[in-house]
Amino acid sequence: MEKNSSSVVDTVLAETPAAARGVFLDSAGSSLPPRVVTDTVVDHLRREAEIGGYAAAAERADDLLAVRGSVGRLLGAPAHTIALSDSATRAWCDVFYAVPLAPGDRILLSPVEYATGAVAALQRAHATGAVVEQLPADDTGAIDVAALGRVLDERVKLVSLVHAPTNSGLINPVREVVDAAHAVGALVLLDACQSVGQVDLDVRELGVDALSATGRKWLRGPRGTGMLYVAEHLLDGLEPRSLDLHSATWTGPTSYEIVDDARRFETWEHDVAARLGLGAAADHLLALGPDVVEAAVRDRADHLRAELDALPRVTVQDAGFRRPGTQLSGIVTFTVDGVDPYEVKSRLAEQGVTVTVSPRSSTLLDMTARGLDAVVRASPHCFLRTDQLDAAVSAVAALR
Numbered sequence: 001m002e003k004n005s006s007s008v009v010d011t012v013l014a015e016t017p018a019a020a021r022g023v024f025l026d027s028a029g030s031s032l033p034p035r036v037v038t039d040t041v042v043d044h045l046r047r048e049a050e051i052g053g054y055a056a057a058a059e060r061a062d063d064l065l066a067v068r069g070s071v072g073r074l075l076g077a078p079a080h081t082i083a084l085s086d087s088a089t090r091a092w093c094d095v096f097y098a099v100p101l102a103p104g105d106r107i108l109l110s111p112v113e114y115a116t117g118a119v120a121a122l123q124r125a126h127a128t129g130a131v132v133e134q135l136p137a138d139d140t141g142a143i144d145v146a147a148l149g150r151v152l153d154e155r156v157k158l159v160s161l162v163h164a165p166t167n168s169g170l171i172n173p174v175r176e177v178v179d180a181a182h183a184v185g186a187l188v189l190l191d192a193c194q195s196v197g198q199v200d201l202d203v204r205e206l207g208v209d210a211l212s213a214t215g216r217k218w219l220r221g222p223r224g225t226g227m228l229y230v231a232e233h234l235l236d237g238l239e240p241r242s243l244d245l246h247s248a249t250w251t252g253p254t255s256y257e258i259v260d261d262a263r264r265f266e267t268w269e270h271d272v273a274a275r276l277g278l279g280a281a282a283d284h285l286l287a288l289g290p291d292v293v294e295a296a297v298r299d300r301a302d303h304l305r306a307e308l309d310a311l312p313r314v315t316v317q318d319a320g321f322r323r324p325g326t327q328l329s330g331i332v333t334f335t336v337d338g339v340d341p342y343e344v345k346s347r348l349a350e351q352g353v354t355v356t357v358s359p360r361s362s363t364l365l366d367m368t369a370r371g372l373d374a375v376v377r378a379s380p381h382c383f384l385r386t387d388q389l390d391a392a393v394s395a396v397a398a399l400r
Contacts (some may be wrong), residue, residue, distance in 0.1 A: 007363040008292045012383040015284075021382040022352030025304075028166065028194055028331050028379035029356050030216045030223060033281065035117040040280040044273040045063065057189050057272045062342055064272065067279035068262075071227050074282045074290065075211065076202030080261035081235070081259040083228040085277055088193040088214035091228035094265045095210045096120055096158070097188055098238040103129030105157040107242065108186075110172065112165035112366045117191060121160065135159065135177075140320030141366055145176040156186040160377060163201075163207075164194040165326040167367060167375060168171045169301065169318035169328035171199070177208040187234070192215065196227075198297045198330045198381070200290035203229050210234065213275075218297070218330070218381065221281030222274040230262045240265050296382035299331040300389060304332050304380055307393040313337040314396060339399055341374040351395040 013019055015034040024032055047056040057064065067081040075082070085091040097120070101107070107121045111134055121132045128156070136147035143161070159181045164171050178188045190208040195201060211229040222342040230238070235317030239258060240247060246268035248258045258264050285293060302357025305328075309316045320326040329360055336344050341357045348355055358377045360367040381388060 001151065003036040009296055009382055011288065013385075015325065017381045020120070022354065023384065023388045023395075025353065025355045025378040025380055025384075025392060027198075027218055027381040028377060031197075031218060031220045031381055032381045033220045033222065033277070034284050036284055037170075037221060037280045041100070041277040043274045044276055047272065048273070049274070053272065060272070062275060063239050063276060065325075066109070067282070068277055070279045070282040070286070072229075073286060075227075075229055075354075077229050079190070080350065081229055081232055083230065083262040084270070084278070085226035085228055085266070085267035086224050086270065087226040087273075088191075088212050089226070091226040091265070092189065092191060093120055094228065094240055095212070095230060095238065096160070097124065097241045098265075099158050099187060100148075101128040101130040101157060104139050104155060106153075106155045107132045108135050108156055108159045109133070109149070109365070110135055110160060110162040110165075110191075111171075111369065112162050112167070112170060112363055113160060114162060114166055114191060114193070114257075115362050115364065117160050117162070118364065122124065127256050130157070140323065141165075141170050141173050141370075142328065143177050145173055145180065146176065148180045150391035152180055152184045152186065154184050156181065156184055159186050159188045161188055161189045164199065164329040164331065165363055165366065166194055166331075167363045167377065168333050169331045171195070171329050174206045174208065182207070193287065194331065195331065197285060199293060200294045203231075215278045215281060218379075219281050219285060220381070222277040224271055224274045225278040225360055226254040227259045227278070228262065228265055230265065235261060238264075242267075244268055253378075289359070293382050297380070298328070300380040300382065300384055300386075301328065301332050303386060304378060304389050304393070305388065308334050308396060311387075311393070311397050317370075317372065319370070330379055330381070332378045332380070334396075334400055335375055336374075336396065336397070341376045344376045344396070344399060347399060348392070348395050351398075353395050354390075 068082040072079045138144040185211040190211045192213040193278045196213035215225030216223045246262045316346040
């Protein structure tokens with residue numbers, strides 16, 4: 001029987017008891033995990049306490065190997081192109097710092113670049129003589145594909161593209177950017193931290209050279225987990241900035257040999273329980289159907305935006321919100337006239353509504369261009385009911 005959004009929501013609600021309490025609107029920060037993820041992590045920690053970490057890991061050796069395959073199926077990639085990490089930041093930086101740069105090379109950043117990418121790009125520019133510039137954007141903040149060709153040339157070595165930013169519901173066009181960048185020989189590194197788990201994506205269709213993401217957000221996995229995809233054509237050409245006995249083999253007194261797959265971006269020591277939990281989260285989403293989950297998330301975000309937009313003194317800050325046909329993510333951002341975003345967060349928490357605040361420092365370029373110091377961020381996952389969303393809207397309406 002074909003799955004539908006309603007049946008999936010019922011399933012997810014049953015598997016996420018905490019979702020029934022209050023209104024949890026922070027899946028863009030760190031979501032509520034399904035029971036299978038929590039049980040997987042806790043059970044392994046208990047087993048480590050019984051027989052020790054090494055023996056417990058040996059018992060789950062096949063399951064650990066299978067995690068890359070599960071993540072690969074989620075991203076549409078073979079297992080040998082997947083590396084597992086302790087965060088999206090680590091995964092992104094591992095690839096970024098491995099790309100060779102020379103004086104005069106150009107690094108292009110998304111206007112909605114997250115602070116991590118911007119700081120890393122500026123650091124490498126200072127160290128190598130490369131230059132950092134912005135990709136052109138349209139009036140919604142999305143990459144202006146028509147203008148992109150005018151700024152690309154053979155000096156562009158890397159394009160850092162944010163799929164879905166942390167501070168708005170924007171979704172950037174990926175394939176169009178990739179095709180334009182590849183035409184001048186540039187690599188495209190996709191920050192999918194806010195899209196994996198809520199957007200049904202396939203790296204083969206997107207064509208990106210590398211992708212980084214986290215486990216704790218929309219994927220609903222454990223904290224301290226991340227994932228990295230590296231296209232096959234790059235694997236032999238990128239040497240990570242650090243290696244160990246897992247990512248390379250010590251072959252002689254003055255020689256070593258790097259492993260020939262994406263494990264070159266891993267280290268031997270890792271949180272086994274968390275990594276097993278990441279695999280459980282990926283398998284859970286695959287069983288639900290990423291396309292069905294995406295539709296359910298979008299339905300809830302659309303409902304929340306529309307209801308917030310109808311309130312006096314509330315401004316929905318998702319650029320492109322009112323433009324017909326604009327595809328938006330599950331992130332809903334807004335401000336309340338006369339009430340500081342941090343106060344909004346605190347007062348909503350008193351009513352059992354969990355939101356967070358996205359400050360200007362996280363996405364400096366975009367927020368400065370839009371004249372915003374901070375926005376309230378609400379990110380409803382598929383486990384929320386409509387009446388819970390309406391309760392959150394009522395709580396916002398009551399703010400004075």
